[in-house]
Amino acid sequence: MAHKIHAAITGVHGWVPEDRLTNKDLEKMVDTNDEWIVSRTGIRERRILKTPGWATSDMCVEAVRGLLEKTGTKPGEIDLLIVATVTPDMVFPDTANTVCDKIGAKNAFGYDISAACSGFLFTLATAAQFIQNETYNKVVVVGADMMSSIIDYTDRNTCVIFGDGAAAVLLEPRRDGNGIIDFVLRGDGAGRELLHMKAGGSLHPATMETVMAREHYAWQDGKRVFVQAVKGMTSTCEEVLRRNKMTTDDVNWVVPHQANMRIITSVAEHLHFPLEKVMINIDKYGNTTAATLPLCLWDYESKLKKGDNIVLTAFGGGFTWGALYLKWAY
Numbered sequence: 271m272a273h274k275i276h277a278a279i280t281g282v283h284g285w286v287p288e289d290r291l292t293n294k295d296l297e298k299m300v301d302t303n304d305e306w307i308v309s310r311t312g313i314r315e316r317r318i319l320k321t322p323g324w325a326t327s328d329m330c331v332e333a334v335r336g337l338l339e340k341t342g343t344k345p346g347e348i349d350l351l352i353v354a355t356v357t358p359d360m361v362f363p364d365t366a367n368t369v370c371d372k373i374g375a376k377n378a379f380g381y382d383i384s385a386a387c388s389g390f391l392f393t394l395a396t397a398a399q400f401i402q403n404e405t406y407n408k409v410v411v412v413g414a415d416m417m418s419s420i421i422d423y424t425d426r427n428t429c430v431i432f433g434d435g436a437a438a439v440l441l442e443p444r445r446d447g448n449g450i451i452d453f454v455l456r457g458d459g460a461g462r463e464l465l466h467m468k469a470g471g472s473l474h475p476a477t478m479e480t481v482m483a484r485e486h487y488a489w490q491d492g493k494r495v496f497v498q499a500v501k502g503m504t505s506t507c508e509e510v511l512r513r514n515k516m517t518t519d520d521v522n523w524v525v526p527h528q529a530n531m532r533i534i535t536s537v538a539e540h541l542h543f544p545l546e547k548v549m550i551n552i553d554k555y556g557n558t559t560a561a562t563l564p565l566c567l568w569d570y571e572s573k574l575k576k577g578d579n580i581v582l583t584a585f586g587g588g589f590t591w592g593a594l595y596l597k598w599a600y
């Protein structure tokens with residue numbers, strides 16, 4: 271039977287900086303300890319970008335170059351490149367165009383999508399439209415964040431959680447039934463009160479006062495975000511399964527945003543997913559915001575089989591959240 275066109279992930283590649291920030295290192299910086307961090311978050315270390323002159327675009331470049339090499343794609347073949355990030359190199363221009371320039375993607379255009387921890391999910395769903403509508407053949411989606419550039423390393427509520435990293439996927443059309451099948455995306459702007467970076471935008475442009483008040487750092491009411499994250503990821507996963515007449519047993523892998531191991535466990539319990547079917551790498555990288563989902567796919571790539579049913583889910587600043595169902599294409 272001929273299938274309609276689906277946008278399929280045909281390659282994934284990630285990149286994380288060499289430098290590790292361990293729980294032991296953090297013990298020397300703020301009033302915390304390894305036991306608290308591991309038991310409350312599941313994180314053991316994070317990667318921090320320290321290369322002089324490097325920023326989010328450089329991590330994207332490393333991830334995309336690896337992706338192109340792996341998939342045998344030339345830079346000139348890319349039609350569109352979208353970067354999901356909340357830590358762009360600059361407020362403008364967008365990081366995606368910088369990446370296109372650095373990798374020599376002369377025929378591509380690019381732009382960024384800002385949806386915090388749901389950035390990769392929202393971007394994947396957006397990019398898929400261009401493929402399904404037969405507008406483009408090769409779209410690169412990158413999830414990348416240099417969270418260390420907006421983290422207050424005197425605030426133990428946030429500095430133990432976040433890390434830096436980037437990962438990219440190539441989207442191409444497939445007619446064999448594999449690819450992105452469905453998604454449920456949600457938002458609630460009231461959540462901006464509970465998770466944000468207060469200054470640096472048009473509401474509170476940078477002044478001496480905003481800098482002194484430490485308003486150029488990510489801030490969150492962790493406990494309240496936690497509760498909403500479990501609810502949001504669980505309900506959208508349930509909805510996407512219901513819409514596709516699937517049960518937990520039909521799913522080969524769940525790919526959850528890596529914000530806190532207790533959130534991941536809680537979502538898995540609510541959905542009755544055994545943890546063996548849940549991709550987890552939070553212990554190694556912490557929360558890399560837009561990079562968590564593709565970094566998981568990259569880490570687990572060798573275990574995936576063509577036709578596997580995979581559900582990606584995320585929750586983050588905005589609030590933004592959702593779940594996306596795809597069939598692995600290779």
Ligand code: UT7
Binds near residue numbers: 306494496
């Ligand atoms: O990716 C974007 C979305 N973000 C999230 O999904 C994050 C969701 N939230 C969380 O992951 C958790 O809320 C945190 C990891 C941020 C905090 O964990 P928690 O279990 O909610 O801790 P809490 O904020 O309720 O604090 C419990 C206690 C407090 O002490 P008291 O008041 O009970 O004496 C905190 O001061 O733990 C203390 N605490 C710490 N202790 C040692 C908070 N942070 C630390 C720390 N080390 N790093």
